[in-house]
Amino acid sequence: MAGQHSAAEEKKHHKxxxxxxxxxxxxxSILLTVIxxxxVAAGEINTSFIYISLVMMALVQVFIQMGFWMHMKDRGHIFPIVGILMGVFVVFTIVIMAEYWAWW
Known part of the structure; x- marks a missing residue:
């Protein structure tokens, strides 16, 4: 029976x-959004603290979205991860160079 797979092979392919x-x-994710x-709605918190906290919570939110909803934590997703990292690198380079250009 060439078309049948054992239970161990089935577990290896898809879990x-x-x-x-x-x-x-x-x-x-909902909890981070509510926080x-x-x-921001409180308004009496230090602005610098709010900015830093929002960026940190956004980064955590990105990792949650990528890991659990886009399944980037699973094997076989190296090309999308490399593409995303290259995109981040290009965007940061563009932003830094635009800042440098505008500054001078």
Missing amino acids: HEGPKKHIIAFIF AFAM
Whole structure:
């Protein structure tokens, strides 16, 4: 029976995670969004602290989105990861060079 695979081979090819991790990631994303909104809405918090906190929460949010919703944590996603990193590098280079150009 050439068309049949053993149970070990099936597990090796595809492992279903189930909804538990997705629900946890969704709740964590909503929690980060609510915290960010509350910090900005409060208005009496130091502006520098708010900026730094928002950037840090945005970075955590990006990693949650990439890891759990786009499945970048799984094997076989090296090309999308390299593409995203190259895009980030190009954008940062453009922003830094534009700042440098505008400054002088």
